[in-house]
Amino acid sequence: MKIVYVDLDGVIADFEKGKENHPKSSITPYRGRPDKLPGIYKDLDPIEGAIESVNKLLKSKYKIYFLSTAPWDNPDAWTHKRLWIAKHFEEKLIRRRLILCHHKQLLMGDYLIDDRKWNGASEFTGEWIHFGSKRFPNWKSVLGYLSVK
Numbered sequence: 001m002k003i004v005y006v007d008l009d010g011v012i013a014d015f016e017k018g019k020e021n022h023p024k025s026s027i028t029p030y031r032g033r034p035d036k037l038p039g040i041y042k043d044l045d046p047i048e049g050a051i052e053s054v055n056k057l058l059k060s061k062y063k064i065y066f067l068s069t070a071p072w073d074n075p076d077a078w079t080h081k082r083l084w085i086a087k088h089f090e091e092k093l094i095r096r097r098l099i100l101c102h103h104k105q106l107l108m109g110d111y112l113i114d115d116r117k118w119n120g121a122s123e124f125t126g127e128w129i130h131f132g133s134k135r136f137p138n139w140k141s142v143l144g145y146l147s148v149k
């Protein structure tokens with residue numbers, strides 16, 4: 001079974017929108033460090049088409065894991081990411097499928113769907129599906145590439 005890692009922020013969770021709507025986003029010390037905003041990861045809206053698409057992946061021929069980085073200096077974020085996936089997906093499909101780390105290049109697998117090159121994404125030894133790029137602008141293009149209907 002081929003392994004697909006799915007990033008959270010900017011791929012299935014709308015961090016940009018959450019950041020803009022957060023009441024403390026323009027206050028020191030959060031200005032420029034939105035990853036430190038209290039509770040920022042807890043109630044993010046899903047990105048358009050993401051939940052439906054990941055559900056398709058979860059029921060496909062691929063083995064799916066969520067692979068995200070939680071800020072070291074915002075320990076609540078580690079819990080909130082775990083709760084976020086439980087809120088949006090069926091427990092039986094996602095149980096124990098969350099990996100939080102700063103070194104995505106260390107994970108073995110076939111595909112990594114990620115919107116940014118940081119935290120090892122661009123050095124991933126499988127194939128990096130650069131979400132939001134010209135080639136993969138949205139979930140439709142990703143599912144098409146992975147031949148998931």
Ligand SMILES: [Mg+2]
Binds near residue numbers: 008010114
């Ligand atoms: Mg991301």
